[in-house]
Amino acid sequence: MSLRYALLALLRVGPLSGYDLQKLFAESVGHVWHAPDSQIYPELKRMETEGLIAGEEQSRGVRGRRRVYHVTDGGDQAFLEWVNGPLEYSRVRDPAHLKAAYLESAGAEARRAFLENHARHHTELLHRWQAELERIRSGRHPMLERRLATTPQSEWARTTAFKEFAYEGLVERAQTEIRWAQRGLQMLEDLS
Amino acid sequence: MSLRYALLALLRVGPLSGYDLQKLFAESVGHVWHAPDSQIYPELKRMETEGLIAGEEQSRGVRGRRRVYHVTDGGDQAFLEWVNGPLEYSRVRDPAHLKAAYLESAGAEARRAFLENHARHHTELLHRWQAELERIRSGRHPMLERRLATTPQSEWARTTAFKEFAYEGLVERAQTEIRWAQRGLQMLEDLS
DNA sequence: CTAAACATGTAAAGCGTTACATGATTCG
DNA sequence: CGAATCATGTAACGCTTTACATGTTTAG
Known part of the structure; x- marks a missing residue:
């Protein structure tokens, strides 16, 4: 549930493709919240269908493509609700x-x-x-x-x-x- | 994956029913590894089918029943393999x-x-x-x-x-x- | 007789992990 | 032309959570 906020935090700074996001993720938020690519791409899709982010398809070379995402107003609001809202602590499991x-x-x-x-x-x-x-x-x-x-x-x-x-x-x-x-x-x- | 070892740790001391286990769990291992009843009962069943524990059906009153589990040799061995084996640390997620x-x-x-x-x-x-x-x-x-x-x-x-x-x-x-x-x-x- | 404690689960959904899968582009 | 990097996923499985579901026995 925190993954999407970690992604929003990065995207709020500026638009990024899934790939860029994933690279940047590993060397920043990834230090406190690990996520593999196989989780990031589907989550981005879900976030787009939920209207938190919007993606623009770009072409790269002849056949290449990349989807660059940016945060929507809804996504910005969701992020702010998250940082301003209470944090729920999960049960002990150590x-x-x-x-x-x-x-x-x-x-x-x-x-x-x-x-x-x-x-x-x-x-x-x-x-x-x-x-x-x-x-x-x-x-x-x-x-x-x-x-x-x-x-x-x-x-x-x-x-x-x-x-x-x-x-x-x-x-x-x-x-x-x-x-x-x-x-x-x-x-x-x-x-x- | 640790749940079963937490359960084995308790059962190794002596036979217990799912209910007893669940009560005891909450006030001992539960302090470092939370698990609700709805996870404990099915896990006990699975452990029984895998031969780690064995249960004996007891009757309680006229219609009541309870299943008392004890650790089998296989379960004891599995527990010892766990304590003696290496611990895998999960990724950071904080x-x-x-x-x-x-x-x-x-x-x-x-x-x-x-x-x-x-x-x-x-x-x-x-x-x-x-x-x-x-x-x-x-x-x-x-x-x-x-x-x-x-x-x-x-x-x-x-x-x-x-x-x-x-x-x-x-x-x-x-x-x-x-x-x-x-x-x-x-x-x-x-x-x- | 009624509440508390005893007793045992099922079902659905979400999150995370691991493995698998594929192809394009750019740089040397 | 081959390797590194860019680019994006799917599928299956397992663990955890939450909610639901049901019935019995004992003590007061």
């Missing part, structure tokens, strides 16, 4: 902590592997998010640049601040997970 | 941080409401998990008690330690989210 709770049934090797993997996984995320933060702070973020180009200069600080803030939250979360896993590894040593 | 990244498009009121709600939501989770931790530490946890009853005393410390550890991770995560939201509220003041 494979890592579920497994952690039953780790005593695992072998010594599997316990260590689990915790090391947890630390590794979140370290990768941490790096990704730190790099993203760096790009935002240094003004080298592709989507943010496009975004600021259509934003009054008086709003630049605010716009950047919210982007930074979002990624800071992700960085802190990753750090918390890494600390937890490392404390777990320490615990394994203490227990043996 | 509604709260997605929205946070576009908060500058929201009105001042909606921004504050979002962050306050985020803090409130995670404060509730924090309380739930702290209470759970307290029950684990004081030996008043229903599932853990049943569990320890079938565990050699030499393993009690270890078993309890892993449960504590899992919930500590959840507590720390909730605290991180609350701190983040509160820093965001501070940021709103600073920006205005």
